[in-house]
Amino acid sequence: MKDLGYYVPAVLLATGFACRVPGMRRTWRDPLLRTVNTLLIVASSVLFFAAPTTIALVNRVTGVPNFSGPLVYSILTAYNAACLVMIINWRGGSPEAARRASLRCLAAYALVIVALFTLFSLGDHSKERLRDLDTYYANTPCIREMIVLYLVAHSIASLVTTVLCWKWSVRVHGWLRVGLVLIVSGYLLNLVFDVLKFGAVGARWSGHDWDWLSTDAAPPVASVSALLVAAGFIVPLVGPRLSHTWQSWSAYRRLGPLWRALHAGPTVEGGSVRMAWWSPAELRLTYREAGILDGFLSLAPYFDLALHAAARSAAAGAGADPRRAKAVADAAMIAAALTARARDPEGRAVRGEQPEAASAIERAQDLVLVSEAFRTSPIVEAARRDSARAGSKQP
Template identity: 25%
Template sequence: MKDLLHPISLVTAALGFLCLMRDVPTRRRDPASTALVAVFLLSGLSFLFSITPMWEYFDRELGTVNLSVPLAQGCVIALLACQQVVLTYWGSPPEVARRRSRRWLGAGLAVIAGLLVLFALLTPNAPHPNDFTLYYAHDDWYAAYLTLYVTAYTIGELFLARACWSLARRSTRGSVRFGLRVVALGATVTLGYSAVRISNVIAGAFDASLTAWESFAWTCGDVGAMLTLIGWLVPTISDQAQSLQYRVKQYRSYYKLRPLWLAFYSEAPEIALPIDRVDPAQRRRFRGIAIKLYRRAVEIRDGRFVIRQYLDAEVRQTSAAHHRARGLHGQDLLAAVTADQILAGIAARADGSRPAPEQLTEFADAERQTSRPMDDIDALLDVASHLPRQPVRAPHLERVSA
C-alpha cells in the first residue's frame, strides 16, 4: 500500500511546490510563503525517502540500513513545524508571529535530534522498507523512538486542525476559508495513522502484532497528507487563476483598443510614445502586456486631447438623439456619442474646420468616474466598441503599432 500511495503523494507535493515557486520572486520577503514552500518540499522528500527503491538506494550507497526512516520522519516533523509557522504569520501580528515561529521551529529541531539519537541506538539489521515498524515493534529503543515521533506527529496534527478551523472562521477570503478547512480535514484523517502507530507501541508491550492494520495506517497517512497539501494550494491556485484572468483581460483589451488607437493615429501620428531612445537594457520592460496596454491607453488619451478643440456641440446633440432613438441609455449612450464625436473631430481636424468657440463642447463620457486602473481601460473599450469595424488605416501603421 505504501508504494502505491507514496508516488501519488509525491507527485501532488511536487506539483504544489512548482506552483508555489512561481510566486517566490514576488513574495521572497514573506515568511509565511517561504514556510509554505518548505512544507511542500519537505512533504515531497518524506514521500521520496519512503519509497522502496529510494530506501534501498540509500541503504546501498550510505551503508546504513533503514536510514530512510529518520530522514522521512524528520522531514515530517519539520513540515509540521513549518505549517505552524504559516498559520502563525497568517493569524498573528508580525512581532508575535516571529516569536511563536521560533518556538515551533525550535521544538521541531529538538524532536528531530531526539529521533536521530534514538535511531542510532537501534540494533542494525537488514533493510525493512515495507515492514520496518512491525519488525522493530518489540525493540525497547524503537518503542521510545516511535513514541516520540507519534506523540510529536499527533500533537502537530491536532494543533494544525484546531488552528485551521479557528483561522478559517476569521478569514474574509472564501478561498482561504475553504483551503484551511480542507487542511483541517486532512490533519484529522492523518490521526488514523497516529492511532495505529500508538497501537503498535502498546501491542509490542504485549507481544501482539497489528499487521492487518498497516494498510489502514498508510491510507490515512497518505490521504490525509494529500488533502492537507491540496488545502494549502487552494488560496494560491485561486490567486493565480485571478492573475491569469486579469492578464488575459489585458491582452484582449490591448487588441480591442487597436481600432480606437488607429483612428487617432491615422490623423495624429505624434501621439505615439517613442521608445527608440530608451536604454536597451530597459526596453524589455516595454514588451510586457501591462506596459503596452498602459502605453496604448495614454496614447489614446493624448489623441482625445488633440481633437478636443474640434468637438462640435451640434454633433453631440445629433448623436445623442440618434442613439436614444436606438434605445441606448446610461454609460452605453455616452460611449456611443463619444465614438461619434471622435470620428467627427478627426474628420474636422483633417479638413481644418474648427467649430466656433460657442459651439465647442466636451466628450460625452468626460465625467465618467474611473477609480481603478482597469476602469479607465473599460471606459475606452466601451467607446471602441461603437467604432466602425474597419477604421481608416495609414500605410505606416503596422510597424508602429506592433
C-alpha cells in the same frame, strides 16, 4: 511506478520553491516569506525521502538498516514545525511575541527529532523495510515508541493547525480565506493519514494485519495533503498579484474595440508601439490607454458636444446610471467623430479643437466602459449612422 506518487508532488513543490529563489535576497528578512520558502522545500523533502527508492538509497549510503525511518520522520516533524511557525507569523501581532512563540515551537519539535533518533539507536532495526516499517516494527521496543512519537507529534500539529485555521477563516475574506480553506483541507487529510497509520499499527498490537492502511492508503493521502497545505500558504501571497494581472489583461482585451477603431484610420502617435510577447499585462494596458488617449486628441476637432449631451440624455432615459450614461455619450461622440474624420481627413469642415470634449473622457475603467459602449450600444450605432447620413447630404 508507485514512486511517482511521491516524486511528482515533490517536484511540483520544489518547482514552487525554485520560482521564489530569485526574490529571496530581497525578502529573506521577512519571517513570513522566509517560512513559506522553508515550508516548500521541507514539504518537497518529505515526499522525496519517503519514496521507497530513496529510502533504499539512503539506507545503502549510510550503511545503517532502516536509517531512512527516523530521517523521514524527522523531516515530517520539521514540516509540522514549519507549518505552525507559518501560522504564528501569518496571524500577525507583536513581532517579538511571534518570534518567542516561533522559537518555543521550534525548540519543542527539535526535541522530538532528537528523541526520534535516540529511540531508533536504542531499538533493534536490523531487517530493512522499505514500505512497511511502521507496521513491521510496531511491537519492537524503542522502535515502537519512535513510531508512536512521530504520529502523536504529527497529529497534534495537524489538529492545532486545523482548528486555528478554521477559526481564522470565518473572520477573513478574499485570497486569505481561500488559502485557509486549502490549509484546513490539507490538514484534515493529514488527520486521515494519522488515523490510517494508527489503525495499521494498532491492528498489529492486537494481532491483526491491516498493513494496507499504512502501505497503500496513507501515502497518496499524504501527497495530496502536502500539495493542498503548500498551496494554501502560497495562494494568499501570489493571489492578489495574479488577480491584478488578470484584471489588467481583461481591461486590455476589453479596450481592443476602441483602440482598433481609433487606429484604423490615420496613424496616431503612440499607436505603432510594438510590445514584446513577454511584456507584463500592466505595461500593455498602460500603452493601450495612452494610445487611446492620443487618438482622442487627434479626434478633438471632430468632436460634437451637442451630440454628446443628446446621447447622454438618451442613455439616462434608457435607464443607464450616470457613469454608464457618460460612457455611452463618450462612445457616441467618438463614433460620430471617426465617421466625420473619414469623410473629411483634412478637417476643412471643422471649427477648430474642442479641448473640453477630449478631456471629458476619463482614463482606466471608464475607458473600458466607453469601449464596451462603442461596440454594443444602439445609441452609439445611431450616432454613427446619423453622422454618415449627414455627410452624404453635404455637397
